[in-house]
Amino acid sequence: MTAVGEVPAWRVRVRGTVQGVGFRPFVHRVATGLGLDGAVRNDGGEVVIEVAGPEAAVRRLVGSLRREAPAAAVVTEVTVSRATTVPAPGFRVTPSDPGATPYGFAGLPADLATCPDCRRELFSAADRRYRYPFVNCTACGPRATIVDDLPYDRVRTAMAGFRLCRRCAAEYHDPADRRFHAEPVACPRCGPRLAWTAGRRTAAGPAALAAATTAIADGRIVGLKGLGGYQLVCDALSPAAVDRLRQRKRRPRKPFAVMVPDLATATLIAGVTAADRVVLTSPAHPVVLLPVRPARRLAAAVAPGLDRVGLFLPYTPLHHLLLHDLGRPLVVTSGNRADEPIAIDDADAAERLAGIADGILGHDRPIRARYDDSVVQVVDGVRRTIRRARGYAPGALPLPVPARHPILAVGAQLKHTFALARGDQALIGPHGGDLADADTLAAFRSGVARLGRLHRFRAEVVAHDLHPDYLSTGYAREIAPATRRIGVQHHHAHVVSCAAENGVHGRFLGVAYDGLGFGDDGTLWGGEVLLATYAGFRRLGRFGRAPLPGGASAVHRPARMALGYLYGGEFPMPATPAPALLGRMPATERATVRRMVERGVHSPPASSAGRFFDAAASLLDLCDDAGYEGEAAVLLETAARAATGPVPALPWRLTRAAGLWVYDWSGTLGALLIRLAAGVPVAELAAAVHRTVIDVTVELCVRAADRTGVRVVCLSGGCLQNRLLAAGLPAALRAAGFTAVLNRDVPANDGGISYGQAVVAAARLGKGG
Amino acid sequence: LGHGSGGRLSAELISEVLLPGLGPAAPGGPLEDAALVTVGGCELLLSTDAYVVDPLFFPGGDIGALAVHGTVNDLAMRAGLPVALTIAYVVEEGLPLTDLRRVAASVGAAAAAAGVPVVTGDTKVVGRGAADRLFVITAGLGRRLPGAAPTAAGARPGDVVLLSGPIGCHGVTVLSTREGLGFESDVASDSQPLHRLVADMIAAGGTGVHALRDPTRGGLAAAVNEIAAASGVGVELVEAALPVPEPVRAACEMLGVDPAYVANEGCLVAFVAPERADAVLTAMRARPEGAAAVRIGAVTDGGPVLVRTMVGARRVLDLPLGEQLPRIC
Ligand SMILES: [Fe+3]
Ligand SMILES: [Mg+2]
Ligand SMILES: [Zn+2]
Ligand SMILES: [Zn+2]
Known part of the structure; x- marks a missing residue:
């Protein structure tokens, strides 16, 4: 200059x-x-x-x-x-120019956790906002959840109906003040108020908060109007309260997140590293998965059978007041029944939560958009996103090849997200859920409409998965003719999501370890090694196949999946002692499943890494029935962590089939059964399964690199949420001379599919000239 | 080609491959089970169908009875009473004559029981491999019942959805018999003619009977989706109300299939104006074919076809591509 x-x-x-x-x-x-x-x-x-x-x-x-x-x-x-x-x-x-059209997307800020200044005011008896549950400033408070339209100004938010009092107005208009243009600024005189409803009893303001804290202290379940949706809250130390919540919410086993009053309490419950601390206290205040300390204080039902727990800190003034007054960890989970979207509308919440919550602590600031709590974990010092929602979404991510036309990427089916792409940016909408739920599907449709309207976005191209029965694919068919649709293979989208956020250029090896995705050959994939660019891919290697007896029901019941491997896999099993699993299963089920597998009845074959882990978990008697998606794999991982000392791999080999390198798992599972019968500890065998998959992966990549000369590996897919793989795979690959990268801001699970689709579609359009 | 299970692929095969072949003269509008043909001022219904089933014989029926019942039911879904049937057999060389004789006898018995004559037919014997044992092709001519005109596009918001009997028996029986899964000892096909049931429903409900469909291939889910799409409405079904016999439920759980997608050959789903629903339901229950008739849901303004599950969630019941492939990642 x-x-x-x-x-x-x-x-x-x-x-x-x-x-x-x-x-x-x-x-x-x-x-x-x-x-x-x-x-x-x-x-x-x-x-x-x-x-x-x-x-x-x-x-x-x-x-x-x-x-x-x-x-x-x-x-x-x-x-x-x-x-x-x-x-x-x-x-x-000077005022913002509402007519300005950005190259990518106008800034729609994510919500920000209460800042230290506001927290001080909240608890200073002398402050005019002392114990006011809606205190905020330019450094904190609601954003994406209250926006009606852009640019982001108070008149276009859910705060438009609250007229600023004289003192708030003065702060709002003073450029030197912390609250200069803090759009949701409010105080007890002019801002939103709390309301408590429990049956016919009601209370308002501070009395409402007192009623709610009393209820929670008494072991009851309270519906709380949070930032991006209603939440269900109960005492995390009370086994009875947590059990009751599980029953009423119809969520038998899936772990609950726990909000703790402060970092000190977090440290009592779990091991918190310096990096964890940074993430816990970052503006997004996500749920962070942490190792539980042996002397656990939490009710066991919070995270049954797991050695990790999701903790987060209070992120709104209301949460701060609750946690402060109760002084104990609370289960804070989304306000819905299992599989439904989180409720945001007051009347809707009252109806949906009626059978779950004993009382509802609400207020009169509307929620405009649905944002669940985000979930992350720190692996090797880096924050890895598991669920991208409040605090992160809908922030923009880079698009390596700029989009020649605006692209809507409709995502997958479960852990659903969608993405908008324009210019050199892609915007991922918040985590949705399972589209098979009619309300989640409706939320997806209205979410696309809302984000499109905010950004004056009109999709000209729609990117979608190849699975014909994903409801997102159906939506793509409904809104766009075939000429304006781009189908993207599921695992290509996974590995591209990883490559794009890591700024990888040119060709790369994509390792997609996943549950199931529709392959370009019409079969189910999930343990794939691809040679990829942003625009295309070629399959170089895969896991050996096994049938899913009963399709989705084999996913819900890993015991059946294990029979698929034993009776009908691509590779015959060696002779082993009879697996104990057979004794645990009803004889008719065993016989019918065997017959289904042998006759190929409703038993689609899949080359899936996730299903392989499921089968191993069942063979080790860790999980015959999955209470939630991924439970078997999580229990296998948990068991493996209990192993002491380094564990060698089980036997394995690669074979060639139809021009691909294929992992033959028969030796692995055979040795697993033999050693299990010989009394080798389950923890050791669980660890050995992980070690084997890591060794297999390195060898698959070595063969791929020998053929292609490509030595950059992008790892993605749901299995990369497994910490043993997320830490072990890159390390092993680097030791073998590869550059290996993982997802960070984009989930490695299907929440990242929409972003991958957007990147692929943009790249294909870019080539189209 | 994976177009066999009555899912979206078969719908696409029809709309994108077969209908264009008929040229501009092809009649527009929703596809019906039977077509209305006016001959010299007289309204007739015409239907045709081809039957392929493996095995040829199964508990509760065989390919011959299935052909008669299927064609009678296609006429009935448009309020037609069968007047005459035609039958053509395509026989693979080597089919045991006893099998053919058994099927022919079954056709005769089923037609007699339905009160409709088989007036003409044809037989072709083809070389080994040119057909799979036996195909049966039928045509049916019907006369329209006075006082009603149910059509696939006839469902209206607020209509009550009625189902004449339990679902899933036919599909489970045939699959289990073919593959030797063992369920066939507990369950039998529901194959039966429904025209008398329809006659009584029309007598009770008149023009309030808006749409009828026999949920054959693709099951209840396909039937309801087709009516919803043709009528431009949504439908909300209640899972707890769906009559699923215990052996069918157990088999479906094992197979990983939703009973709502399993084929039936002896029940119908009706979309009836709310004020006539009770009368129609009473009339249904008075007949043996409809003794177990129930109300299973209602028509909504729009949106997808969905099921309110036992736990109160609202699950989308869409039209799958073909065989259901897991959508779980
Ligand atoms: Fe996936
Ligand atoms: Mg038919
Ligand atoms: Zn602040
Ligand atoms: Zn004020």
């Missing part, structure tokens, strides 16, 4: 997460402090600063944009150019 000529005026453009995070007041404060003239405004999705003054001062301003930005801001790009007009003296914040 060199100032030449007589006009020392500059134009600074800032890209990234810079709107709705207090960026303009921050620029105003810094510029004013440096005595600069000019103005700052939101423009499209960016912040534009026009500034004039001594070059050294301008340099300092530009430097501070990255260094001193507000906690929730993410600055990805700063460009400085000469301006032609000199601004008037003084520094101003």
